[in-house]
Amino acid sequence: MNFSFSPQAEKFRAELREFVKNELPEDYISIYGDDEHYDEHWALAMDTARKLGQRGWLTISWPKQYGGMGASFEELLVFNYEVGYWGIPGAGMGVGGTAWVGPTLMIYGTEEQKRKHLPLIAEGSKDGVWCTGYSEPDSGSDLASLQTFAQRQGDKYILNGQKIWTSAAHRSRWCWLAARTDRDAPQKHRGISLFLLDMKSPGVEVRPVINILGHHHFNEIFMNNVELGPESLVGAEGQGWEVIMKALSFERSIGVRYGAKLKRILDELKGFAIQNGLLDNAQVRHILVGLDLEIKALILCSYETAWKISRGERIIYEPSRDKANLDGLVKRLARFGTELIGPYSQMLPSKRESKWHKLKGVVENLYWSGPAINTAGGTTNTMRNIVAKYGLRMSA
Numbered sequence: 001m002n003f004s005f006s007p008q009a010e011k012f013r014a015e016l017r018e019f020v021k022n023e024l025p026e027d028y029i030s031i032y033g034d035d036e037h038y039d040e041h042w043a044l045a046m047d048t049a050r051k052l053g054q055r056g057w058l059t060i061s062w063p064k065q066y067g068g069m070g071a072s073f074e075e076l077l078v079f080n081y082e083v084g085y086w087g088i089p090g091a092g093m094g095v096g097g098t099a100w101v102g103p104t105l106m107i108y109g110t111e112e113q114k115r116k117h118l119p120l121i122a123e124g125s126k127d128g129v130w131c132t133g134y135s136e137p138d139s140g141s142d143l144a145s146l147q148t149f150a151q152r153q154g155d156k157y158i159l160n161g162q163k164i165w166t167s168a169a170h171r172s173r174w175c176w177l178a179a180r181t182d183r184d185a186p187q188k189h190r191g192i193s194l195f196l197l198d199m200k201s202p203g204v205e206v207r208p209v210i211n212i213l214g215h216h217h218f219n220e221i222f223m224n225n226v227e228l229g230p231e232s233l234v235g236a237e238g239q240g241w242e243v244i245m246k247a248l249s250f251e252r253s254i255g256v257r258y259g260a261k262l263k264r265i266l267d268e269l270k271g272f273a274i275q276n277g278l279l280d281n282a283q284v285r286h287i288l289v290g291l292d293l294e295i296k297a298l299i300l301c302s303y304e305t306a307w308k309i310s311r312g313e314r315i316i317y318e319p320s321r322d323k324a325n326l327d328g329l330v331k332r333l334a335r336f337g338t339e340l341i342g343p344y345s346q347m348l349p350s351k352r353e354s355k356w357h358k359l360k361g362v363v364e365n366l367y368w369s370g371p372a373i374n375t376a377g378g379t380t381n382t383m384r385n386i387v388a389k390y391g392l393r394m395s396a
C-alpha cells in the first residue's frame, strides 16, 4: 500500500509552504477559532483570504465556473493539511463559507444563488463571509425543535426568533440560517427550511457572547420582523432538514485540518522537550510516540471520509467517528502538553502576547478549548449515537 502523494500534489505543497513563509508573520501559530477573535486577527484573516482567493486556492476543489480550480482530490487533501498545520488564517471565510455553505449551495442552490454567492466566497471578499445559525437557547442536540419562525407572506417570509452560539456572526455578511416554516408539520423536522440571511437586513441584531477563554468567538442573533425575499430560500420550503444534514456532513468532515493542527502542536511540544532535555525521560518519549500515532490514525480516517465524499458516496457515520475521535485526542494532547510545560500552562489563554507563555499559548488554548471542541458542530455524545446506530448498527 502506498500512502505517498503524487509529485504534482507535493509540488503544490511546496508552493503552499512558500506562501506561508512569505505571507504570514514569522513563527505564526494559530489557535482554535483564531480568525474572528480580535480586529487584528480578522484583518490578517481577510488579507490572507484575498491572497488565497487570487491564487484560486481558497476553494481549490470547486468547479472553475464558481471560482474554483477543479483541483484533484490529492491536492485538496494537501491544501487542508497545510491550512491546518500552519494555521493559515482566512481559509474558512467566516465559519463554514468554504467548508459547508459553498459545497451545500452547489447541491441545493438555484443557479442564481450559486452565481451570486460562490464567487464572493472563492475570491475572499468580505461579502463572502458566513456564519451558521442553527442553535437556539432551547435547541442544540435536538435541533429539530428549533422555534425561529419564518412566516410566509405572499412570496416573502417574515422572520422572528433568536439564535445562540453563532460563531463569527460579528464578522459575517451572511448567515446560513435554519427556521421553521410550518408549525403544524406531522414531524417537527419536516417543518424546517434553510435561508440565506443578509446580516445587514433591518431587524437583525448581533450581541457578543465571550467564551471561557476570554475570546469573542460566538454571539447571539436576534431577528425581529426581518423580511426575506424568495431568493433567500435554499431548496424547497420544508426541505431544510435534508439541506442541514448534508451541510453537517461537510462540517464534520474537516478532520484533516484539525488533525494537522494537532500534529503542529505535537511537533512544537517535541521541540520543547528536546530543548529542555525532557526526551531523556522514557515516559515522555512513549507518550509523544503514542500521540503521534493517534494523530496519524485520525488523519488517515479523515482522508477516508474525504475520499468517500469526493466519490459522491453517501456518508453517514464517518464524519461523526472522526469528530468523536478528535475530541478525545484533543483532551489527551492538551493534558500532556500542560504536564510537559508545567506551571507555565496556567497562564491566561487570552493573553497570548505575554512573554511568560510557552509555545505562544497554544497548549493553554487547546486545553481550554476542549469543551468547545466536544460541543461545536454536535456533541461527542451525539456523534457516538450516530456511530452506534449507523456505523455499528446497534438499535436506537
Ligand SMILES: Cc1cc2nc3c(=O)[nH]c(=O)nc-3n(C[C@H](O)[C@H](O)[C@H](O)COP(=O)(O)OP(=O)(O)OC[C@H]3O[C@@H](n4cnc5c(N)ncnc54)[C@H](O)[C@@H]3O)c2cc1C
Binding pocket: 095, 131, 132, 133, 134, 135, 136, 137, 138, 139, 140, 141, 142, 164, 165, 166, 167, 168, 218, 371, 372, 373, 375, 376, 377, 378, 379, 380, 381, 382, 385
Ligand atoms: C465553540 C462552539 C461553536 C459553536 N458554533 C455554532 C455555530 O456557529 N452555529 C450554531 O448554530 N451553533 C453553534 N454551536 C452550538 C452547538 O452546535 C451546540 O452547543 C450543540 O449542538 C449542543 O447543543 P446544546 O449546547 O444546546 O447542548 P444540549 O443539546 O442541551 O446538550 C447538553 C448535554 O446533553 C447531551 N445530550 C443531549 N442529547 C443527548 C442524547 N440524545 N444522547 C446523549 N447525550 C445527549 C449532550 O451531549 C451534552 O453533553 C457552537 C458551540 C460551540 C461550543
